[in-house]
Amino acid sequence: MADKRAGCSIAILAGSGDLPPLLAEAVRHAGDEPVIFPIAGEADIADFAGFTAHEYRWGEIGGLFRLILGAGCREAVFIGGIARRPDFRAILPDLGGLLLLPRILKALRRGDDGVLSEIAGMFAEKGVKLVGPLTVAPELALPEGLVAGNNPAADLRADMERAAEAARAIGRLDIGQAAVAVDGRVVALEGAEGTDGLLERVADLRVAGRIAKSGGVLVKCMKPTQDPRLDLPGIGPRTATAARRAGLDGVAGEAGRALLAGRAETLAAFDEEGLFLIGLPYPRGETGAGDDG
């Protein structure tokens, strides 16, 4: 693996899920050659065969900057899930990480957004511009309107509104991005378990008889206060499968600030499961009008 290639400009910090390899391909397709940093414990370096890739361990922040700058990258993008919150106190950071540790510890106490914003600030200080995945690959954005399946009836539209309201309320508190509403009632809110865990819970609640009615909808919204370069909600084929298992009728996200994990694959999965997928307009006046801050 060569650390430097002609045309390299973007470093991809890759979490879990299907999105990071898709973004890597999209960047290459656009004529750029990314350098990938799969996050240990989240992404598998084997998913980036054919790309320059260096596994990144939390705490090795000094080394990370050396590699990014050494590869000639002046932009970086975060993509994918981070399921396990790094416990920086339990790992031995490298020298660069050690110097930054107090800032990271402070940021960790402020929730996901706190950590990510702090890391974005460190990138900027090193001369690496953090950009949003949708700046790099706009084709990954969820479009507005009905994207897959059949248009939902009025009662499901109402469920969508309730779930969106709840998702934004917990987003404002930096807790989670997703909510599920069934039959006029929000039955489950996302916390540290993530969207997969949320949908599993809804499936369990149905088995336990705690959700009397069938159907319902999952809505994912960007946290209103969040930096749109970081941690955008993702929707993919697995979302369709999990939503179906949870007995839902469909899924909605925010158009232009939710990421589709492969448009063709995602739409095919929703069609196959018989679920609708909708891109909602999001409230203007919040963050998110642009994402290349």
Add this chain to the structure above:
Amino acid sequence: MADKRAGCSIAILAGSGDLPPLLAEAVRHAGDEPVIFPIAGEADIADFAGFTAHEYRWGEIGGLFRLILGAGCREAVFIGGIARRPDFRAILPDLGGLLLLPRILKALRRGDDGVLSEIAGMFAEKGVKLVGPLTVAPELALPEGLVAGNNPAADLRADMERAAEAARAIGRLDIGQAAVAVDGRVVALEGAEGTDGLLERVADLRVAGRIAKSGGVLVKCMKPTQDPRLDLPGIGPRTATAARRAGLDGVAGEAGRALLAGRAETLAAFDEEGLFLIGLPYPRGETGAGDDG
């Protein structure tokens, strides 16, 4: 079982948990003789041996009022959990229930508070005054301040504030009453799964490595918009056990509007598990200043 007894004035509609038998005993201790209506599928009529008790099935609302009024009761109190949301569409209501069905269906779409408020309205129309359990048995209220265990340190106090803020935010949306914060971050919010399910999830999240730090706190708050006669948050010995399994340091509720499922038993359980229990002041200006509306 005689339907009428001298001195009967209070009907107790009993859901699940330890609270309904405790309330029945408290009413008797105060010199009154309650008539109990254990809700089928939630409460076990066998737990009310020695009391006049009639199992109540959702939908038999006409019969319920006949029994309540026939027993000479002019007041009624709801207590205990309702885990399974009644699907009124799946049961055959009696004549009284049939007439009220459209109102109940409409109320069901408005969440828990909607159903309960609607039922309270029906009671009032029948001449039965709905009262709060704390009016009937003030000794069941969580007192203010440190009630069990050791005073939590500043970081846990901060967790308590965050969890209380989150619990109130989801309460305003009539979703749930409880939130768990660990190490400065809200990790789980209560939905249809209830507090037991919430605490099980926190235990699972720890096993899965999705909560990096030990400790934390469960906070239960009355929904700010809710009628304090209905569905007050409950804290009991099982709360202590479940909170311990979830790896928490303690539990907080609102003083004067959370119910203790037996003061001595609950305090002993918290002490035994090594957890603190705290009664928080609640924001004035919301509902809940009085509960005998």
